[in-house]
Amino acid sequence: MVLNTNSDILAVDRGLQPALYNKREIALVRGNGVTLWDAEGKSYLDAMSNYGVNVLGHAHPAVTEAITQQAGTLISCHQSFANDVRARFLEILLALAPENLTRAFLCNSGAEAIEAGLKFARVATGRPNMVAARGAYHGRTAAASEVTGGKHSKQSGGGGAVTHVPYNNLDALDGAVDDQTAAIIIEPIQGEGGINVPDDGYLLAADQIAQRNGALLILDEVQTTLRTGVAFAAAHDGVQPDILCTAKGLANGVPIGAALVSDAVAAELGGGIYGSTFGGNPLACAAGLATLQTIEAEGLLPSSVELGEQLRSGIEGLNHPSIRAVRGRGLMTGVEFRTRVTPILRGLQERGVLALPAGSLVIRFLPPLIIQPTDVELMVETLGETLATGS
Numbered sequence: 001m002v003l004n005t006n007s008d009i010l011a012v013d014r015g016l017q018p019a020l021y022n023k024r025e026i027a028l029v030r031g032n033g034v035t036l037w038d039a040e041g042k043s044y045l046d047a048m049s050n051y052g053v054n055v056l057g058h059a060h061p062a063v064t065e066a067i068t069q070q071a072g073t074l075i076s077c078h079q080s081f082a083n084d085v086r087a088r089f090l091e092i093l094l095a096l097a098p099e100n101l102t103r104a105f106l107c108n109s110g111a112e113a114i115e116a117g118l119k120f121a122r123v124a125t126g127r128p129n130m131v132a133a134r135g136a137y138h139g140r141t142a143a144a145s146e147v148t149g150g151k152h153s154k155q156s157g158g159g160g161a162v163t164h165v166p167y168n169n170l171d172a173l174d175g176a177v178d179d180q181t182a183a184i185i186i187e188p189i190q191g192e193g194g195i196n197v198p199d200d201g202y203l204l205a206a207d208q209i210a211q212r213n214g215a216l217l218i219l220d221e222v223q224t225t226l227r228t229g230v231a232f233a234a235a236h237d238g239v240q241p242d243i244l245c246t247a248k249g250l251a252n253g254v255p256i257g258a259a260l261v262s263d264a265v266a267a268e269l270g271g272g273i274y275g276s277t278f279g280g281n282p283l284a285c286a287a288g289l290a291t292l293q294t295i296e297a298e299g300l301l302p303s304s305v306e307l308g309e310q311l312r313s314g315i316e317g318l319n320h321p322s323i324r325a326v327r328g329r330g331l332m333t334g335v336e337f338r339t340r341v342t343p344i345l346r347g348l349q350e351r352g353v354l355a356l357p358a359g360s361l362v363i364r365f366l367p368p369l370i371i372q373p374t375d376v377e378l379m380v381e382t383l384g385e386t387l388a389t390g391s
């Protein structure tokens, strides 16, 4: 079969993969900057960065150059050997993190970083249980899905009991943590749960609850990393978690993840506790290094604050009765509707803008940090047109 139409490619994809994903009816075959193209040459403004991954957009020259150079030098290097590129990446990554986090376990995805964080907390405290938030999303491997709330949650062997409490509710959190709690795990902003931004001070107070009970605080920054106007959202509250899990945007699309830990946690982690064959490979580290250096050199974190405000105030300015709330921080924005968002997402896609759902009532915009004010105007205008025509 010649694979040059969206429907031909989708037919093969659907025929050869288990039906785990709701497919979006187009096949994406190329990207450049903030533009993606489907198999039939139609272009789209990328307002989703592949679920928050492509912070520098597509085919960014600095990342392409770093990957190309590293591919011709050394792609993999098991972590039982040191590597120059990995060492440089680790230095930059940890310099961006809360200052109490001094070491990083490198892996390949968000869920792996969460698995590591949960395991490290259980080993470091010698306690079995976790307290997590309702509406949380931490990934779909066995242990990560135990702490995930709602429909993605699955009980699965794993460690101890998991108690879910309402997000942004300190009394409930306080009541749930006890002397068997290894850690509280929370997202600084809930992503999949609907871009839920907690009150200022929530993360700091959660840390104090953990400390009072001899438990740890794990921040899941897999989605918030590089998205909220700062490298890690922990900085908004000035909180110093014991463990911080990160992934997604770190290497602009090359798979990578990390669990950053404090000295005290690291001291409890002996040889063989965890490992990963691919984790910390030089190819991903080279991409990560180029990504972090470019973001710093081009001032993309401060500019993302203004672009996010432009987007949210533009959407509020549409004054559309179907919009219930607009919320977010930096370039992490959720628009909550009174009705299901699938038709609106389809309408945006037909008009050339790719956005994401976050649950059934929220549209999520996670554009690359390199978008321009004119792209933001286009996103707002296209949403306005889509809502004006009913889908």
Ligand SMILES: Cc1ncc(COP(=O)(O)O)c(C=O)c1O
Pocket: 051, 109, 110, 111, 112, 114, 137, 138, 139, 140, 187, 191, 192, 220, 221, 222, 223, 224, 247, 248
């Ligand atoms: C907050 C959060 N944690 C963990 C994960 C899991 O990451 P991955 O899909 O890379 O395993 C995600 C993915 O969306 C996420 O948003």
